[in-house]
Amino acid sequence: MRALLAALSLLLVASGCGLLGGDSGADAAGGAGLEKSRIKIGAMPIIDFAPLHMAIQKGYFRDEGLEIETVGIPGGTTSVNGLVGKQFDISVGNWMSFFEAQSKGVADLKLIADGYQARPHNFVIVVPQGSSITAPQHLAGKRIAVTIRGAIAELLAKASMDAHSVDHSGVGWVEIQFPAMPAALKNKQVDAAVMVEPFITQAERNFGALPVLDVAQGATGDFPISGYATTAAFARDNPKTITAFRRALQRAQKEASDRGKVEQVLPSFAKGIDQVTASLVHLGAFPTRLDTVRIQRVADLMTVHGLLPKPLKVDGMVMENLPDN
Structure with missing residues (x-):
């Protein structure tokens, strides 16, 4: 009988360690x-x-x-x-x-x-249909819309333009919120816009916007x-x-x-x-x-x-x- 009680006591102690220990899985x-x-x-x-x-x-x-x-x-x-x-x-x-x-x-x-x-097509510089801007080199000296000066869109755009040997020192960066960018392109308030998803897809579907430079590829990929x-x-x-x-x-x-x-x-x-x-x-x-x-x-x-x-x-x-x- 004493042997049985001793065995039960050991079992309870072992079970208690499993329930109370930090590695039990509870945390x-x-x-x-x-x-x-x-x-x-x-x-x-x-x-x-x-x-x-x-x-x-x-x-x-x-x-x-x-x-x-x-x-x-x-x-x-x-x-x-x-x-x-x-x-x-x-x-x-x-x-x-x-x-x-x-x-x-x-x-x-x-x-x-x-x-x-x-990933590709997450950050893209787009232009309206009929634009004379058909290549990255044409962006030099243009007015380009970004949501906020000095933020990620402008940073990626400048880095990507550098990679394509495009001088962005004369670019006019214009602050415009994403939803208003298609209208700004259409009204020629700006020449191009740095857009992100889902606004890229919406601008392409609804306004026929055209991509000129994917700024999340090459040197700025991933x-x-x-x-x-x-x-x-x-x-x-x-x-x-x-x-x-x-x-x-x-x-x-x-x-x-x-x-x-x-x-x-x-x-x-x-x-x-x-x-x-x-x-x-x-x-x-x-x-x-x-x-x-x-x-x-x-x-x-x-x-x-x-x-x-x-x-x-x-x-x-x-x-x-x-x-x-």
């Missing part, structure tokens, strides 16, 4: 022990962040014990300001805004995950566009929460390699994209790991074009001890 699968289970995410209604919405809709964050509230933001500057002002805990954003803020001391940021990478960041303070105080967030997001990033799944989610959140447009747009890539060598390209190109006050090493911005799923 990994259910989000147990998170520093913060309800988090706010600054989110833009654009293609780049389809996996974020896939993860929300499919319950991947819930599986990690996280409750997500998205806060709509219009652009990269808002993402940085929102993080600094604690309006949200994590934000999507373009790498350029994150790097500029870090370099100028506006914010102390930590990078969590890669988001989107350019260019990193956007990702996810938080403040150094939030990263320091909430490492388990960040790891759980990243784990759920990466499940969706991996699924985003299936175009059909991306098409399905786009109309539910992306501005100006219906199901037909979703089936036609050219998609970029959704990386599943944060590669500092790859995103360093952004900081280096910004430095070359005078958009950073000094060179920036992005590996110092990456949150330490993140698992590479």
Whole structure:
């Protein structure tokens, strides 16, 4: 009898170790022990962040014990300001805004995950039908529309023009929002426009816009566009929460390699994209790991074009001890 009780005691001790130990799977699968289970995410209604919405809709964050509230933001500057002002805990954003803020001391940021990478036909300089601009060399000295001066579209356009030996020093860069670019082309307010999807597809379908230069090919091919960041303070105080967030997001990033799944989610959140447009747009890539060598390209190109006050090493911005799923 004593032997039986001893055996049962050993079994209970072994079971208890499995239930209480850190490697039991409770933290990994259910989000147990998170520093913060309800988090706010600054989110833009654009293609780049389809996996974020896939993860929300499919319950991947819930599986990690996280409750997500998205806060709509219009652009990269808002993402940085929102993080600094604690309006949200994590934000999507373009790498350029994150790097500029870090370099100028506006914010102390930590990078969590890669988001989107350019593929051919994601960033294109287009012209109206009948334009005399039929080759990249014809862009010299022209008026070219961009949404914001010094942002990703202008950076890629200049880098691509450099690669084609086009002098862009005399280009007139005109700030016009994407939806208004077709009309600006038609009314000859500008000669060309740097557009992104889904606006490229819409302009080609509805206005007959013609591509002159794909600025996401060659030297700028596979260019990193956007990702996810938080403040150094939030990263320091909430490492388990960040790891759980990243784990759920990466499940969706991996699924985003299936175009059909991306098409399905786009109309539910992306501005100006219906199901037909979703089936036609050219998609970029959704990386599943944060590669500092790859995103360093952004900081280096910004430095070359005078958009950073000094060179920036992005590996110092990456949150330490993140698992590479």
